[in-house]
Amino acid sequence: MRLFRYIILFLLLVGIGVFITSGVNAEKNQNAGEKLFLHFNCNACHTIKALHISLLRPKNPIERRQMRRSLRKLRREGRIPPDLSDVGNKHNVLWLNRWLEHKEKIDGRHHQEIFHGTAHEREVLAHWEETLKYSKFYDKNLK
Numbered sequence: 001m002r003l004f005r006y007i008i009l010f011l012l013l014v015g016i017g018v019f020i021t022s023g024v025n026a027e028k029n030q031n032a033g034e035k036l037f038l039h040f041n042c043n044a045c046h047t048i049k050a051l052h053i054s055l056l057r058p059k060n061p062i063e064r065r066q067m068r069r070s071l072r073k074l075r076r077e078g079r080i081p082p083d084l085s086d087v088g089n090k091h092n093v094l095w096l097n098r099w100l101e102h103k104e105k106i107d108g109r110h111h112q113e114i115f116h117g118t119a120h121e122r123e124v125l126a127h128w129e130e131t132l133k134y135s136k137f138y139d140k141n142l143k
């Protein structure tokens with residue numbers, strides 16, 4: 001029966017190993033999503049207050065002025081980029097992915113931003129966005 005015990009022990013260790021690496025992978029995905037968000041300057045328009053991601057503030061004054069101007073223009077058109085702290089409560093991965101692909105509309109219009117990343121990057125971003133469910137911050141972002 002010794003062999004049997006070894007087998008049980010072995011399976012237990014494998015189980016623990018799988019458990020740990022899956023946690024690590026989930027975290028990796030999390031960081032990858034946030035990295036892409038910052039890499040593609042999504043925070044030129046969107047904050048994620050729950051994660052302390054604030055609006056981009058370019059060092060270059062000309063860029064800074066351009067950014068402010070385009071945000072003002074959006075605001076005038078009544079298209080205020082929402083804070084994305086709870087975007088996972090509003091949309092699922094599929095929608096988020098299609099939104100970035102310009103295949104979904106809000107109020108009859110596509111996203112302002114043309115996404116320049118790959119399909120894979122779009123997917124990682126969408127998966128990450130779906131995990132943002134910090135509803136505590138919801139009201140702060142209403143007009």
Ligand code: HEC
Binds near residue numbers: 045046110
């Ligand atoms: C030029 C400004 C701008 C940039 C840059 C931008 N967005 Fe947006 N985004 C908007 C606006 C404005 C809306 C609101 C919908 C509308 O009125 O078009 C929006 C809406 C969204 C929504 C839907 C939110 C909701 O509550 O329904 C998601 C998700 C989103 N953007 C993700 C992103 C991601 C990811 C990036 C970076 C790749 C990004 N956005 C970059 C302007 C921007």
